Amino acid sequence: MSRPSHNLPGFRLSLGLTLTYLSILVLLPLAMIPLKAADLGGDALLRAMTSPRAIASYKLTFGASLGAATVNAFFGVIVAWVLVRYDFRGKRVLDALVDLPFALPTAVGGLALTALYAKNGWLGAPLERLGIEVAFQPLGVAAALTFVGLPFVVRTVQPVLEDLDPEMEEAAAMLGASRLLTFRRIVLPVLLPAITTGFALAFARAVGEYGSVVFISGNMPMKTEITPLLIMTKLEQYDYAGATALAMVMLAVSFTLLLLINRLQLRLGRAKAQG
Amino acid sequence: MGALGAALGAGCSAKGDPNEILNVSFDPTRELYAEYNALFAAHWAALGNPTPKVVQSHGGSGKQARAVIDGIDADVVTLALGYDIDVLAERRLVARGWRERLPDRSAPFTSAIVFLVRGGNPKSIRDWDDLARGDVAVITPNPKTSGGARWNYLAAWGYELRRSGGDEAKAQAFVEVMFRRVPVLDSGARAATTTFVERKIGDVLIAWESEAMLAAKKLSAGSVEIVTPPTSIAAEPPVAVVDAIVDYRGTRGLAEAYLQRLWEDDAQRLGAKHFYRPRGAGAAPEGMFRSIELFTIDEIGGGWQQAQPKHFADGGIFDRIYEDR
Amino acid sequence: MAGVAGSVASRAGGASKVRRVTRDPAWARALLMMLALGFVGLFVVAPLAVVFSEAVRGGLGPFVAAVAHPETWSAIKLSLLVVVLAVPLNIVFGVAAAWAIARFEFRGKGALITLIDLPFAVSPVVSGMIFVLLFGGHGLLGPYLRPMGIKVIFALPGIVLATAFVTFPFVARELIPFWQARGSQDEEAAQVLGAGPWTTLFRVSLPTAKYALLYGVVLSTARALGEFGAVSVVSGHIRGRTNTLPLHVEILYGEYQFQAAFAVASLFALMGIATLGAKWALERKMAADHER
16 A cells, blocks of 8 residues: 555645545535424523433333344354355355345335234244244344345455465464364454444444334334334424424434544555555 | 436426426326326317326325425425425415315325235224224324324224313323334335235234235135224315416416316216215215215314324324323 | 445455465364354344345245336336446546546545445435435525526435435545555556546556446446435336336335335345446456466
8 A cells, every 4th residue: 555645736626626525415404403493492402302201212222233233243243254264056146136135125125024024924933932023022123133234244354364374273283272272362353453344334324213113123112113204204394493403413413423433444554555 | 417417407497387286196096197198198188288197196195285385396286184285385386275176175086094904803903993903903004194194093083082072181092092003003004904914914904995806806716804983084185276386387278277177077987986075975885885974074173284293293192192101 | 335346346456375385173164154154044044034025925926016017116226327437437437536646646535445435324305305405495506596497306316316425435445445455566567658637547547447447336326226315316206217127126125015025126136246247257357367
């Protein structure tokens, strides 16, 4: 990797174009959120953000997103490992399937998952006999969010794993370390930044998800009501200010999270360039 | 940027075709208006006018009203409840006295709120008080997101209010008991019907009679049946011309004729065909609609202007069912 | 996103050196394979199977009828038009942004990258709402545009804007790591040889990055076709005019036309599979180019 050069032309033009387009398409529209929320005034804004309904919805939204991202982090690493390290028939198919949740409209994903996990569905029926209810429960929300976040950990870990120099592992093996120890001490530390990034992306994507969740959650206030649905409910009452108050909370969380990921990635990028 | 300009340009169609009107309607009326629009177009052309084009938009009633507020060019609105048109009147899009401009409080058809139960009615559900029984799980959409479902809620409220001789505390306790046993609150009426019929959740679905009859006909016949309680609320889905739009676009004559014609015999028959109770006597086949004692929202709560904030606003009676646990 | 981007960049960067130096024990292989296949099976294959089995439940006739229905076609046409308008906007922006970020150091770069990523993490409901707040009848700009006869929301421009918003990051996010990894020697050489800036861009920079660019376009297109929440807020749901394909699926489902809904939905799955096939071909081509 070479250092960025100042000899190249087009810095002003490209940055100017970027900032203009970014301002028109992203910043100006997003600025409407604090602008509209300010209509409420400090006290009412705080009250709208911290009503019991809102708090319950944050707990579910962030809790289920955290759960889904964790599941994706664990299984994502395994899927990436299998895809990079093993050769088997149908590997291409598996590789392709990982991206599918990205291409399918989320509402379709939600309809299919509800049909699947409802009490009379292919998977819901056997699970019910085990006493596990998925659809119309918080678990269903987590299942839908796992679906939408599935590609991210796999796709961040995969390239790092492919780039990983096997010599270290080889050396460790020759020194008598077990496979598991090698993985823990040699491979995992290298993968950890990628896993963190994938986890954060899956989490960020899950927090905002709406289309797939409304079908499977059951939308019970205080129990299975996600924050985006609460925003919809506010809109339904022509309460734009209240809706933007909740949107502001979500936006703040997403922004902080993305900022942290990007800091992490930039630092890693620099470390790699120097190393 | 050029493409953006082109896209913006495509949106420029200042007032549009004066011979075309947009009917912004709620979800379940699609088949009804598809047929009615053809009927009306033929009628209007027969009067010596150019054949008009009626374009449809369907969605949740509240969402549709919001679209009109936010600037969709609706010449007429045909929504699930009067409150959604009152909101337009508050914003001066529709004239204040809209309800009195057409017959029957501007609702050309009505529907009753009825029950859909499993085939053979295994839980023998007959009347509203059966819905508060410990062994009955009720399915209804969320009244906060579904306008149509507000009628469901008010039917239950009105039943107990009338039974108890006007005791609001009892009415409130009744809806609380009932709603606390609702396992799934879908965001719209059709989604709730799917939950009940396809996912087989719950013992009884509260629904508009029109929707219940459609579901009984379209979905797994025989596995569900309709129970008509002795009393219920009359759901009155109203229609109105959007004055601000028709005056701007110059479509008032066409839009008014379009709505007035809904009270003619052939239109009323069409309403009955799509399971709405017609206003005109004899428009529905004998025995199609079971007799039922219907009360109106004005009789139990002083109309939407009072009912909406009291029951359905944030922190209203409905919210307290879930928040006061 | 960064991850999807990373996969292209690094595969192009010579990832094919998978040497079988270390092997997992057989039991571990079996266990991991089972977990991986089980997980993907449960969360991807099973829902996909539901879509396809529901789509053909009543036979192929109704499937074809649903797909060939005029309203389906008008929805397909609108969705494609939206893609054709929104994606090029994001290509121009993506190239400019990636050029600035990958080729120059400046203050606030981290913040800029984060802002580019932001639409990805914004709830679709919110993405739609902000355009209503901006262009709606009571919005910030709406009341001024209205007398000029410019309709934005509940018309094509609003759908295009909302779609451009949600697909905003993809092209830039694909190009940035690629150009960063690639370095700027080629461009500098071109400069020394007297090439003008546009020649450098079109003859040197873009051709080398063509696969990353193409992959960014593929991702944007897939996301643009499938966007539901944001478009649902700004569309107005006017039959035959502003209903995109995902909205059409919802309508069909709401009308109890389950088979038709899943038949149209399966088009997405098919398009997804075709897209992924294209991506696979791209990656092979890229790997081949790299080895040369």
